[in-house]
Amino acid sequence: MATINKKLEQLKKIKEEIAFEKQKIEQDFGKEIITTLNLDYDQLTKKEMKRLANQFKNNLEQSHVSISDNPNEQNQYDTH
Structure with missing residues (x-):
């Protein structure tokens, strides 16, 4: 049991x-x-940051850079 607790820590x-x-x-x-x-x-502002982030994302998409909408997935920066 001590080994399990140590591993959990x-x-x-x-x-x-x-x-x-x-x-x-x-x-x-x-x-x-x-x-x-x-x-x-x-x-x-938070609204301005979100707008800029969306604009940045759109610009990347237009540049044919593959990005993930899922923050848990690793982004792929392969140009097509």
């Missing part, structure tokens, strides 16, 4: 590390977009 720690890494990537990616596009933080 290891699994929990790994899941936390993965969540932290995902959050870091999201923050870094967002910061890179904001910096690259020279966006004003004061103008970025």
